[in-house]
Amino acid sequence: MSTHEIEHLATCITAHAWNADRSRVAICPNNNEVHVYAKQGTSFVCEHILSEHDQVVTCIDWAPKTNRILTSSQDRNAYVWTFKDGQWKPVLVLLRINRAATHVKWSPQENKFAVATGAKLVCICFFEEEHDWWASNHIKKHKSTVLKVDWHPNNLLLATSSSDFKVRVFDAYIRKADGRSVTRPYGEVPFGEPIFEFNECSSWVHALKWSPSGNSLAYSSHDSVFCVADFSTNPPTVEKIKLRSLPLRDLLYITENSIVGVGYDCNPLLITNSGGWKFSDEMDKASTSGAAGAEATSARKLFQNKVDLGESSKSDTKLSTAHQNCISFIVPFKSVGGVVSDFSTSGLDGNVIIWHVKALEAKNKLKVL
Amino acid sequence: MADEDNVEVIAGGKSDAEYKSDIANRERECTKALNMGKPQDALPIALADPPIYTKTQAIKDQNATVVLSLLGGFKEKDIEASVNGLNDDQLDVLMKYIYRGLAAGENSAVFLKWHEVVLKKGGMGTIIRTISEKKTV
Known part of the structure; x- marks a missing residue:
């Protein structure tokens, strides 16, 4: 069985998302x-x-569950698309922001969603029956662009990562959407007040994800730092590791104790927890030897050839990895009970790649925990 | 992205006077080690507690002079062994000073040698942190 399947769908892909049965994929080819x-x-x-x-x-x-597509754009809008009579119909969301929307995420129960924005705030959006539109409440408290949001599996807590170097956790309880009967994990926290603030990173925090159980939160920033906050204690304890690699742009828990990080290395990295989080291995190893540092050598070769032979762009600059440019997005493709057996990545090279964890483990002698 | 300059640097560290006396102490130790011909002993001392929180450029300059003169005093064969004894945090500080040394533009050959050895040990991550962190040395 091959380790991955490559689909080249555009010159550059900013985001991709699968439908419930994985028969369809929505991508943005870096335009509107x-x-x-x-x-x-x-x-x-x-x-x-x-x-x-x-x-x-x-x-x-x-x-x-509800088969609705949610999109956000630099035009400061978000749309909810529903499929009716063979057509996707958009409904505008009232975001009330004056900067780009950077990231969106449906809550696990799909009764509300969060939109991260460049206006230093997060919109928590919910459906207003009486007006037949999506309205939003603002969570401010950020000092710069919010880059990513992620929902806790309990449908209430929301974690945000921002370019003010911080990760925050909020209670995004909305009475109109959640009703009165839910138990809130940290009590009656006022809306928009951060419950926790993490400042281990000293650069933009690109990525964050809750674990499938919601007991830990992983995040990584542009200074190649990767952290996991363990929420079994209050306040949470944070483990920080400095990576050798280039920064990670997105993360995915494939089990409770294994995380795949993707980013500027064009190579999914496996980070595992056995009594402490540690970088385990690169997941995409070239079948020929000398995968490590191959990019550096090929770049070096390019300039060496220019100097020695006066050649330009004759040498092979193809990377040894499947992705040929920065990977910016990772989502589960097949998962059962929080264990991801296949995941898909997309990047600036326009490829959507479906990876098979079992095959990767066997071929590259990885250990997913 | 908006308002990067408003991002506050986390408060912490020491007062300028404390930094000054610490740096003077470190300078004495480094000179001693250099005179004994054992700069590798002084390397962890020189890299400890860099003045990243102060806004006074003179203090940063003072510490940089100590570290950079120490780095310049190394024999090429000793560099690798000394770097291998450092932990991740020390490597990051060292890389910041190497870039500072290269920026000054004097004695670049020796700093390029340091750069090569630290890159091998710490990976691209050390360079990324040098470039992206606002806690400058």
Whole structure:
């Protein structure tokens, strides 16, 4: 069994999202459109083009239960798309922001969603029956652009990562959406007040994810620092590791104790926890030897050839990894009970790659815990 | 992205006077080690507690002079062994000073040698942290 399947769908992909049965994928080819591809046989065919946004679409999230697509864009808008009569119909969300929307995420129960923005705030959006639109409440308290948001599995806590170098955890309880009968984990916290603030990072915090159980929160920043906060204690205890590699842009828990990080190395990294989090291995090893540092050598070769032979761009600059540019997005492809057996990544090279964890483990002698 | 300059640097560290006396102490130790011909003993001492929280450029300069003169005093064969004895935090501080030394533009050959050895030990991460952190030396 091969370790991965590559689909080249565009020149550059900013985000991708799968539907519930993984027969369709929505991607943004780095412009104002969202393309929905359907799998037909072995290839993907473009089925719909959603073009309501005016500027680059920054993020896509496809709700599995309610089959709604959520998109955010630099044009300061977010749309909820529903499929009716063979067409995707957009509904505008009232975000009330004056900067780009950077990231979106449906809550696990899909009754609300969060939008991260460049206006130094997060919008928690919920449906207002009486007006038939999506309204939003603002969580401020950020000192710079919010880059990512992620929902705790309990549908109430929201973690945000920001370019003010901090990670914050909020209680995003909305009475109109959640009702009165829910138990809030940290009591009656006022809306918009951070419950916890983490400042281990000294650069933009690009990525964060809750573990499947919600007991830990992983985040990573542009100074190649990777942290995991353990919420079994109050206040949470944080483990920080400094990576050897280039910074990570996105994270995914494939089990409670194993995380895949993707980023500027173009190579998914495996980070595992056995009595302490540690960098385990690169997941995409070239079958030929000398994978490590291959990029550096090929770049060096390019300049060496220029100097020695006066050649320009004759040498091979193809990377030994499957992705040929920064990986910016990772989502689970197949998962059962929090254990991800396949995941997919997309990046600035326009590839969507589906990885098979078992095959990767066998081929590269990895240990997923 | 908006308002990067408003991002506050986390308060901490010491007062300028404390930094000054600490640096003077370190300078004495480093000179001693250099005179004994054992600069590798002084390296961890020189890299301890860099003045990243102060806003006074003179203090940063003072500490940089201590560290950079120490780095310059190494024999090339000793560099690798000394770097291998450092932990991750010390490597990051060392890389920051190497870049500072390279920026000054004097004695670059020796700093390039240091750069090569630290990169091998600490990976690209050390360079990324040198570039991206606001806690400058």
